[in-house]
Amino acid sequence: MLVPSKLPASDYVVNPYTGCSFACAYCYASFMGRFVGEPMEAWGSYLSVKVNAVDVFRRDLRRLPLHRRHSTILLSSVTDAWQGVEKKYQLARGVLETLRDERYPGLVSMLTKSPLVLRDVDVIAALDRKEVGITLTTTDDTIGRFMEVHAPRASDRLKALADLNAAGIPTYAFVGPLFPHYRYRRDLLEDLFRRIRESGTRSLFVEHLNTSSYILKRIQPLVDQADPGVKVVYQSARTEDHRRALSEMVRELVEKHGLDLRLERVIDHNLDKKHGGRR
Numbered sequence: 001m002l003v004p005s006k007l008p009a010s011d012y013v014v015n016p017y018t019g020c021s022f023a024c025a026y027c028y029a030s031f032m033g034r035f036v037g038e039p040m041e042a043w044g045s046y047l048s049v050k051v052n053a054v055d056v057f058r059r060d061l062r063r064l065p066l067h068r069r070h071s072t073i074l075l076s077s078v079t080d081a082w083q084g085v086e087k088k089y090q091l092a093r094g095v096l097e098t099l100r101d102e103r104y105p106g107l108v109s110m111l112t113k114s115p116l117v118l119r120d121v122d123v124i125a126a127l128d129r130k131e132v133g134i135t136l137t138t139t140d141d142t143i144g145r146f147m148e149v150h151a152p153r154a155s156d157r158l159k160a161l162a163d164l165n166a167a168g169i170p171t172y173a174f175v176g177p178l179f180p181h182y183r184y185r186r187d188l189l190e191d192l193f194r195r196i197r198e199s200g201t202r203s204l205f206v207e208h209l210n211t212s213s214y215i216l217k218r219i220q221p222l223v224d225q226a227d228p229g230v231k232v233v234y235q236s237a238r239t240e241d242h243r244r245a246l247s248e249m250v251r252e253l254v255e256k257h258g259l260d261l262r263l264e265r266v267i268d269h270n271l272d273k274k275h276g277g278r279r
């Protein structure tokens with residue numbers, strides 16, 4: 001339950017579920033199906049609940065060597081720990097309660113698309129070091145529905161971010177993936193950055209669309225059904241030229257709105273892969 005991670009900015013990841021009912025078309029975690037005998041295409045249609053996750057996590061945490069007890073733990077990397085079933089199983093909450101009870105001194109970083117995380121503000125507030133990230137890809141609920149089929153609406157996520165800030169919890173926004181149309185609609189990306197700033201959040205990660213072929217295969221049917229212009233935009237998303245233009249736009253907007261870009265770059269999995277995944 002406490003798995004070493006190569007992700008930027010996290011040392012360990014905790015995933016209480018396998019699968020994710022939010023079913024985002026661009027999700028890179030669709031490969032997780034192989035652990036539960038599900039094909040990639042079925043991502044979003046199954047969910048395996050690790051019912052003993054909290055007990056196993058407690059055991060793993062207690063076994064963590066002393067010199068690792070300041071590591072950053074991310075909840076979660078290949079599922080959303082606050083998706084609907086979390087209301088019933090309360091595994092994310094149980095993991096947080098364990099971290100609180102064990103007085104874990106490292107940073108506990110949470111990342112979700114769900115306002116359900118607000119349920120756990122009491123436990124989160126009691127953690128020594130913490131931050132909650134909300135993934136925001138657009139301010140437009142319609143576009144959200146197109147790509148993030150069953151995830152909470154963009155407007156609800158922005159409100160959740162504001163509520164977390166009002167509760168005094170350190171927050172960040174995760175703007176990823178950067179939808180390709182922003183290259184031609186800077187105003188829409190600017191609106192997103194402005195709204196994040198207005199919510200009280202200053203810090204953000206930004207990530208390009210991961211265009212690995214297994215991901216594009218899931219996105220393609222959606223793009224095919226859309227306006228022909230959308231198809232052209234998504235095709236261009238694979239080029240370095242496109243990524244460079246978007247990265248530049250992000251840099252300008254971050255500066256203009258007084259935001260803090262984590263890692264000082266736009267995360268690019270295509271580049272990371274080319275450089276052996278260690279960037």
Ligand code: SF4
Binds near residue numbers: 026029078113151
């Ligand atoms: S919420 Fe996250 S883990 Fe779940 S499908 Fe969407 S991108 Fe994947």
